[in-house]
Amino acid sequence: MNDMIDNLKDKAGELAAEHGDKIDEAVDKVAELADKATGGKHSDKIDVVADKVKDAAGKLDDNA
Structure with a gap:
């Protein structure tokens, strides 16, 4: 089981390293859509979450 988790x-x-730019673009697009859907009321929170998601994807990339 641990081997399977390590492989995943x-x-x-590997995927984060290969497609990091696409991940960042997708996160930005989702954040923009969420900001529009909330009428800009939660822009600061949405930006913080988007940055955290990008950081997490970057950490996956660093561990590849």
């Missing part, structure tokens, strides 16, 4: 983590890291 490795694969996620």
